[in-house]
Structures are given as structure tokens and as C-alpha cells.
Amino acid sequence: MSVSExxxxxxxxxxxxxxxxxxxxxxxxxxxxxxxLLNGLFGSSFTGIFTxxxxxxxxxxxLFAEGALSTAFVTTFSKKIKTQGDExxxxxxxxxxxxxxxxxxxxxxxGVALAPVLIRxxxxxxxxxxxxxxxxxxxxxxYPFITIVSVTALVMGMLNSKKVFFIPAVxxxxxxxxxxxxxxxxxxILDPGFRGGHITEKGLTGFAIxxxxxxxxxxxxxxxxxxxxxxxFRPDFGWKDEGVRDVLHLMWxxxxxxGGTQINVLLNSIFASFTPGKESATAWLANAQRLQQLPLxxxxxxxATVTLPMLSRLATEGMTPAxxxxxAKGLRLVLFLTLPCAVGLSIFAGEIVSLLFEHGKFTAxxxxxxxxxxxxxxxGLVFYSAIKVLQPAFYTIDRRFIPMMVSxxxxxxxxxxxxxxxxxxxxxxTALAWAxxxxxxxNFAALYLxxxxxxxxxxxxxxxxxxxxxxxxxxxxxxxxxxxxxLLLAGWAKMSFVMQAAELGLIISLAAVVYFYVTQxxxxxxxxxxxxxxxxxxxx
Numbered sequence: 001m002s003v004s005e006x007x008x009x010x011x012x013x014x015x016x017x018x019x020x021x022x023x024x025x026x027x028x029x030x031x032x033x034x035x036x037l038l039n040g041l042f043g044s045s046f047t048g049i050f051t052x053x054x055x056x057x058x059x060x061x062x063l064f065a066e067g068a069l070s071t072a073f074v075t076t077f078s079k080k081i082k083t084q085g086d087e088x089x090x091x092x093x094x095x096x097x098x099x100x101x102x103x104x105x106x107x108x109x110x111g112v113a114l115a116p117v118l119i120r121x122x123x124x125x126x127x128x129x130x131x132x133x134x135x136x137x138x139x140x141x142x143y144p145f146i147t148i149v150s151v152t153a154l155v156m157g158m159l160n161s162k163k164v165f166f167i168p169a170v171x172x173x174x175x176x177x178x179x180x181x182x183x184x185x186x187x188x189i190l191d192p193g194f195r196g197g198h199i200t201e202k203g204l205t206g207f208a209i210x211x212x213x214x215x216x217x218x219x220x221x222x223x224x225x226x227x228x229x230x231x232x233f234r235p236d237f238g239w240k241d242e243g244v245r246d247v248l249h250l251m252w253x254x255x256x257x258x259g260g261t262q263i264n265v266l267l268n269s270i271f272a273s274f275t276p277g278k279e280s281a282t283a284w285l286a287n288a289q290r291l292q293q294l295p296l297x298x299x300x301x302x303x304a305t306v307t308l309p310m311l312s313r314l315a316t317e318g319m320t321p322a323x324x325x326x327x328a329k330g331l332r333l334v335l336f337l338t339l340p341c342a343v344g345l346s347i348f349a350g351e352i353v354s355l356l357f358e359h360g361k362f363t364a365x366x367x368x369x370x371x372x373x374x375x376x377x378x379x380g381l382v383f384y385s386a387i388k389v390l391q392p393a394f395y396t397i398d399r400r401f402i403p404m405m406v407s408x409x410x411x412x413x414x415x416x417x418x419x420x421x422x423x424x425x426x427x428x429x430t431a432l433a434w435a436x437x438x439x440x441x442x443n444f445a446a447l448y449l450x451x452x453x454x455x456x457x458x459x460x461x462x463x464x465x466x467x468x469x470x471x472x473x474x475x476x477x478x479x480x481x482x483x484x485x486x487l488l489l490a491g492w493a494k495m496s497f498v499m500q501a502a503e504l505g506l507i508i509s510l511a512a513v514v515y516f517y518v519t520q521x522x523x524x525x526x527x528x529x530x531x532x533x534x535x536x537x538x539x540x
Contacts, residue, residue, distance in 0.1 A: 002500050015018065028294045029235060030176035032356065032428030035290050037180065038207065039283065040360030041199050044369075047471055048283035049131055050204050052123055053138035055269055056111065057145045069100075071392045072250035073157040081161060086230060092243040094236040097151060099244065104150040111143035122266065123282075125273030135202060141208040143381055149217035154528050155222045158231060167225045171218045178214030183207035243319045250395050253404040264414045264439060265289070268432040271418045277369065281429040284366065287357060288374040288433065292381055295341035296388070327451070328459035330389040336384045336526035340515045344508060345378035347481045351492060355500050373433035380437030383444040390447045400453055406446045410439040466524055473518040477511045484510065 037046045073096060080089040111118070119136045126132055156168040187194050187206030194203045238244075271282040345352065347370040358367050391403045414435050421431035450456045483506040492500065519527040 018462060023166050024172070025101060025294075026170055027176055029173035030173050030180065032290060032294065034176055034179050034183070035287060036357060036359070037183070039287065039357050039362040039366070041161050042201065042204065044280040044283040044363075044366045045131075045363035046134075046204060046279075048279035048281065048286070049135045049201075050138060050207065051286040052119070052149075052279075053123065053135045054142055055210070056118065056139065056267065057142050057211075059266060060146050061149045062262050069153045069251060070157050071395055072247045074161055075250060075392070075395050076246045077157060078161045080243060089158075089161070090231050091236070092241070092247075093154065093231060093234060095238055095241055095244050096247060097154055097233060098235050098237055099239050100150040100154060101147065103202045104147040108144045108146045111146065112140045115139045115143065122270055123273045123496055124270060125275075126278060128279070131279055134204070138204055138208045141205065142211050145212055145215045148212070148219055152215070152222070155219065155226055159222060159225055159229065162226055162229045164229060167222055168189050171221045174221045175214040175218035178217040179207065179210045181210070182213035183210030186210060213382060250400055253400040256404045256407055263411050264436050267411070267415055267418060268429075271432055272429045273424045274422055275429045275432075276426075277429055280366070280369070284369045285429055285433060287353070287370045288377050291345060291352065291356075291374055292377040292384075295338055295345075296381060296385055313477075324455050324458060327390070327393050327455070328463060331386055331458070332463060333526050334385045334389055335382065335463075335467060335470060336519070336524060338382045340472055340477055340512065342378045342381040343474055343478050344481065344511065346380070347478065347485065348504065348508075349374040349378070351485075351489060351500070354492070355497070355504060357416055370427070371431040376430065376433035376437045379434075380440040381438040383437075386444050387440065390444070390451060393451060394447070399450075399453060402450050403447060406443055406450075409446075410443045413442070414439045417483055420491045466526070469522040469524050470519060473515045473520060473524075476518050477515040480511045480514050481507060 035047075037417070038050060042050070064277065077089050077092060080092055081304060108363055115136045119132060119139055123132065123135065152171070156171070159165075159168045183206050185206070186209045187199075187203035189205035191200055192205050193200045194206075268285060272285055273279075275281045350367065353370045353374060354364075354367045357370065394403050396399060417435040417438070418432055421427045421435065448458070452460065488503045488507060489495075495503070516527060
């Protein structure tokens with residue numbers, strides 16, 4: 001029993017991660033399509049304004065859907081199921097849903113009222129009054145999204161705790177679908193130039209409305225699954241409940257810890273407004289982050305989504321070998337999946353940005369300005385993904401203040417680095433991306449060393465051995481990438497879009513085959529798990 005059980009959990013973890021990854025891939029691809037539309041239709045300057053307007057609601061989305069609320073709630077909810085049964089957990093869910101709707105509605109109203117002040121505070125370097133006014137208007141339309149996403153985060157948490165992963169993960173694809181379809185429809189209605197082929201900034205209002213439509217769709221698609229697992233909602237104002245108190249106690253330090261990266265993104269946006277790119281710099285950084293978000297969401301968030309409920313259940317039995325094994329497995333899986341993505345993004349940054357974004361009003365200059373920060377974000381990708389797995393584990397063992405203190409230190413460091421690079425050295429927005437990546441590396445190192453101490457080890461030897469084998473695969477993969485890039489992509493600018501896509505796709509496919517082949521031959525456990533899952537899918 002004790003021998004076979006960890007192996008079963010390990011296989012289940014890898015299998016569930018694969019399912020969630022496929023669902024999140026749909027969402028990230030649609031999110032990329034949305035950003036392509038905005039950049040191509042409106043150009044980097046107006047896209048930067050839209051991005052700045054959505055910055056606060058989107059930051060809260062990341063904090064709640066993939067951060068503080070989700071982490072704190074899943075931890076408490078999972079323990080409630082294990083110790084008191086489903087009905088007690090459903091009661092907690094009803095109380096938290098009622099509380100979230102009431103409180104976040106007030107936050108949304110405050111956001112609408114204070115938008116003129118907030119936009120100026122968050123973009124102090126903008127000197128174009130028209131840009132500021134447009135940004136305020138778009139933000140006021142999108143602030144109600146905050147209420148919707150808080151409810152969505154709780155619904156996702158309940159489903160994940162009941163081991164329903166695919167529907168919550170694919171729901172975010174419906175968010176992006178709503179943004180795209182709703183945005184295009186309302187842009188066509190509201191902007192006469194949109195219908196006549198002379199698109200103006202008025203069409204951005206349509207995409208702001210589309211954001212709200214997407215939020216409603218993301219929530220609605222999950223409700224049938226929630227009903228199926230046994231949840232029935234009715235308003236419950238009993239907020240003095242012990243479970244609610246536990247969630248909130250976990251949540252506020254988690255909010256600061258999980259928000260560290262988001263606050264750094266916010267700081268980057270503020271400092272970017274003082275760089276030569278002004279409004280466009282916001283779009284360049286956002287586009288680079290979008291490309292980082294593809295593998296991050298595909299692998300980092302997917303592994304974290306599957307691992308957190310498992311860790312929450314295991315933590316009720318103390319710091320057992322099973323707990324350490326599940327966490328170590330999650331970290332090894334993240335390394336295996338994100339290292340090749342990071343190397344690929346770095347090597348092909350210019351070609352990837354050109355292929356995906358260099359259309360319509362997005363120029364070659366915009367490509368260069370986006371590719372540079374993408375290489376920095378690629379470096380931070382592995383650490384960011386590992387933090388997504390490691391950070392929530394601290395809340396399951398009631399060490400919630402450790403990630404918070406680490407995050408505060410990283411925020412202070414990034415603010416200092418940004419101030420020096422922008423105001424003293426007068427570097428451009430790329431320096432902001434490198435400061436963020438460096439902060440992520442330090443954040444991970446501090447969290448890993450802390451968890452290793454509290455858990456009495458994290459199978460570090462196994463992790464190190466796995467990493468050495470992975471680096472062999474990475475080295476051979478990088479050699480293939482560089483060689484084929486020089487051979488096939490030398491005349492990139494003169495190639496047609498179809499040829500660019502075909503040759504870049506061929507190189508990436510060959511590089512992936514080399515990586516998976518080498519790591520499997522080197523007996524990397526995660527390679528065997530991953531290839532086994534894919535093989536089973538194709539045999540079906």
C-alpha cells in the first residue's frame with residue numbers, strides 16, 4: 001500500500017496536469033488572438049492605453065483566480081471536505097460567495113469613482129491628456145469585472161477541490177472568446193470607422209465591453225459542473241464562521257505574497273510611462289508578457305492547480321514523505337516543461353513576435369521593442385512557474401507569512417532597480433523586464449530554501465539529478481535551434497507569412513523531439529510520464 005500509493009498519486013498528478021494544460025492552452029491561444037487583434041487594429045500606442053485601463057482589473061483577476069483568494073479558499077475548503085464532509089464545505093462556499101459579491105461590488109464601485117485619480121497615479125509619465133482621458137473611460141467600463149472574477153475564483157476553487165479540473169481551466173478560454181467576439185461586435189456598432197475600414201480609438205470601447213461579456217461567460221460555463229458535484233447556492237451572511245475566518249486569515253498575507261509579481265508588473269507600468277516609449281512601452285511589455293504567459297499558464301499554473309488540493313489534503317497528516325514527494329514532483333514537472341520553453345522563447349524572440357504580431361498597425365520597430373523584454377521574461381519563466389507551485393504550499397502548512405515577507409523584499413528590490421535604470425541610467429523598458437526576472441529568481445530561491453527547512457527536505461538530490469539530465473537535453477535542443485535558425489531563417493524578412501510559420505514550426509518541432517528523446521533516454525521520470533500520457537491520448 002505504502003509503495004504503490006505514491007506512484008498512483010504521481011501518475012494522477014501528471015495526468016491531471018496534462019488535462020488542465022490542454023484546457024489552459026485554449027485560453028492562452030485565444031488571449032494571444034485578442035492581443036493580436038488589439039495591436040493590429042489599433043497599433044501599440046492605443047493598445048498600451050487599453051492595457052493600462054485593464055491593468056487593475058486584470059491584476060485582481062490574477063490575484064483572485066490564480067492567487068490569494070483561490071489559494072486560501074482551496075486550502076480551507078479541501079481541509080473542510082476531509083475533516084467535516086461535503087455539506088460543511090458547501091456551507092463555507094455559500095458564505096464566501098455572498099461575502100465576495102458584497103465586498104467586491106463595493107470595490108468595483110470605488111474603482112469607477114476613483115478611476116480618474118488611479119489612472120493618473122499609475123501612468124504619471126504620460127503627457128498626453130487625451131490618452132489619460134481615454135484610459136479613464138475604458139477603466140470605468142471594465143471595473144465591474146472585479147466582482148465577476150472574485151465569484152469565478154471561488155467556483156473554480158470548489159470544482160478543483162472536488163477534483164474537477166478541466167472545466168475550470170477551459171472556462172478562461174470562454175473569457176477570451178467573449179472578449180474577442182463581444183469586442184468585435186461592439187466595436188463595429190460603436191465605431192463608424194470600424195465599419196468603413198478606418199478604425200479609430202472609439203472601437204476600444206467595444207473591446208472594453210467585450211471584457212465584461214467574457215467575464216460573465218467564464219463564470220456561466222462552470223455553473224453546471226458546480227451543480228453536478230452537489231453545490232446549491234443561497235445567500236448566507238453568516239460571516240463570523242470559523243471557516244470564513246480561516247480563509248481571510250490565510251488570504252491577506254497570501255494577497256501580498258501572490259501579488260508580489262503583479263505589483264512588480266504594476267510598478268513596471270508606472271516606470272514604463274517615463275521611458276521613451278510612453279504609452280507604447282506598456283503595450284510592448286504586455287505583449288512580451290503574453291508570450292511568457294503561454295507556457296506559464298500551460299505548465300506552471302496547470303501543475304499548481306492540480307498540486308494545491310493534493311497538498312492541502314496531505315498537510316492534514318503533517319509533514320509526511322507523501323507531502324514532500326508531491327511538492328517535489330510538482331517542481332520537477334515544472335522544470336521539465338518550462339526549461340525548453342524558456343530557451344526557445346529566448347532564441348526565437350524576434351521571429352515569434354514578428355510572426356504573431358507584425359500585422360496591420362504593428363510595425364517592425366514594435367517587434368524589436370517587444371522581443372527584447374521577451375528574452376528577459378523567458379529567463380524568469382522557469383522561476384515564475386516554480387513559484388506558482390511552491391508558494392501555495394506554505395499556506396497548507398500554516399506558514400503564510402514566509403511568502404509575504406519574501407514578496408515584500410522582492411518588491412522593494414524591483415522598485416529600487418527600476419528607479420536606478422529609468423531615472424539614473426535612462427535605460428528603456430527592457431531593463432524593467434530584466435529587473436522583474438531577477439526578482440523572480442530571488443523569490444524562488446528564498447521560498448525553496450525556506451520550504452526545504454520546514455519540510456525537512458524536498459528531495460533536493462533527486463531534483464538536482466533531474467536538472468542535470470534536463471540541462472543535457474536543453475543543450476542539445478539549443479544547438480539544434482541555433483543551427484537550424486542560421487540555416488533556414490537567415491532571410492526571415494523576405495519570407496512569406498506561410499513560409500515563416502512553416503519553417504519556424506518545423507524547427508520548434510524538431511527541437512522538441514530532440515529534447516523529449518534525450519530526456520527519456522536519460523531516464524528523466526517526468527519525460528516518461530509526459531510521453532506516456534500523450535501516447536495514451538493518441539491510441540484512443
